Amino acid sequence: MRLDLALVGFGHVGRRFVRLAAEIENRLQAEHDLTLRIVGIATGRHGVAFDDHGLDAAGAAAIVERGEALSRLDRSGAQLSSGVELIERFARPPRAGGAGRVVIETTPLDVQRARPAIDHIRAALGAGIDVVTANKGPVAIAWRELRDLAAARDASFLFEGAVMDGIPIFNLLRETLPGVRVTGFRGVVNSTTNHILTMLEDGGEFEPALAEMQQAGVAEADPGLDVDGWDAAAKAAALANVLMDAGITPADVERTGIRGVSGDRVRAAVARGHRIRLVASAARDRGPVAARVRPEELPAGDPLAILRGMANALVLRTDLLGEIAVTQLAGGLTQTAYALVTDLVTVARRRQSR
């Protein structure tokens, strides 16, 4: 089957996605009978393009990377100027049936309000269009609303890449662990802070380590999302909402970042045979789910303690199987882009089994 895609957000993840989709086009066709066609792209600063017959996605990526505007690829006959407008155009009944339609949402994280991502997702699901996103904000802030909207419109709302890049977590539970209850979790889910902690273990100090990661383009110019624990808090809320029906937001997560963690403290822990990691966790103890993010000193043999650099992992506590850990030893853009592909395969499977 063919899925027509509208990409809302076309940053590093969105552009890596279109290239990965081209790289594995033959596999998706051969193994999943799945063809992807990109018909719309909306960016924040490089305009919007829509073409019912398919856009040259690689060309679009190159245009954006040259700092030019996408609008010259546009064949919509309208002056589309936002993600919501693209989705409205995309939602019009297509000329010929057959292809499914999916909005792929990869706009940047707004940890307070998840805007405009939530608007995009509401617009798409409201029109009965499936949504795949790598954005953790909407799941962290409005999970129940979006889940119920998707169910009411018989649409899929999938977000495997929102928390752990390419590691399957939501799919793992949904597809491979039927009947299992998650009673808690703890994880290292933020690569920037883990990379900094690793550099401190190796003799560095916080400020130079952060500056080095900003220069390398790994950490943002405003690093607060990472080092103050907001990114990890959003992921903890997303995991707690989906896996434990917590009904919380990032602001409900008890949060301590790593600004106060000195190289000396990290190396003193190592000398004791321990490691300091920024741990995101949640547990339900009779009452509501309590989630938190904070630096923790862990024994060196803990599955989270062994993570260095960009590695991340989640330890799920379950009722039937005890603790299960899933570890991504190399994280990065390709992994996040791949998560979008897995969700598209899920969309295709669901449509084929209808």
Add this chain to the structure above:
Amino acid sequence: MRLDLALVGFGHVGRRFVRLAAEIENRLQAEHDLTLRIVGIATGRHGVAFDDHGLDAAGAAAIVERGEALSRLDRSGAQLSSGVELIERFARPPRAGGAGRVVIETTPLDVQRARPAIDHIRAALGAGIDVVTANKGPVAIAWRELRDLAAARDASFLFEGAVMDGIPIFNLLRETLPGVRVTGFRGVVNSTTNHILTMLEDGGEFEPALAEMQQAGVAEADPGLDVDGWDAAAKAAALANVLMDAGITPADVERTGIRGVSGDRVRAAVARGHRIRLVASAARDRGPVAARVRPEELPAGDPLAILRGMANALVLRTDLLGEIAVTQLAGGLTQTAYALVTDLVTVARRRQSR
């Protein structure tokens, strides 16, 4: 939907399965619309029972545990005396349609020929009946034949519990990592040897540690399957066959067990900051897949080095996502029994989407 089950093999795993299925009956019904009914049980030493209207499985487990014969539960009207005979009776067209039929194979491992497990699986698949097994032998020895037979009869052949107990490995790849290629793996997959190595780290010696595990019922009276690496070799072959299409058998796996590993050697490794683990691995370097099992000295921060006691883990090397590790921090009978449940849910999903 309802699945009628014939259990061939009714040892620790089979009996834990019927109890677990009863414990989570409500979840399976509510979340997967799945009802399980056990209509046949074949044992090696306690006879065979079949009842089209359903057997009292808990009662059957108690009968076997008292050392008595199952035949008094039998309503087949025949003198069934083997697993194959039970399967033939089970394969007769049922009076009323509706229920799916699944053979659950849990007879003991025969690492040389996988008998009688292969006979049971051939008989069931040949009759178009789905098969779920926790037996690694058939997958290690005859994967391609059984896969092709299942495909030809439009039947499912599933074996999630054969290698890593309750950790999803085969389901993980099939359901959550579409398009990903496994280029190699390494894992700690045998609990008995890992438990012994942990006891050596803590000051023990090989022979007393082994004797202790035999007394506790964890290791077999004949411990060769575990300590000589045969069990791990069978798992390595099964993984290599299914994940990498290796077409090998356990005899093709280069194999060194842990009999030659002394407490002194284990503790000297610890003193160097390392750990010795029995590692099962496979890789494809241009030519055919090479698989092996041997004690390896690993850095303490390796995902396999941190495994103590009954924990096990598999590190998958993939083309798109780099290395992914899946770790079961607590393994045991419940986990293996649960793997049978996950495969039954897969069978039900496939039937529902036909």
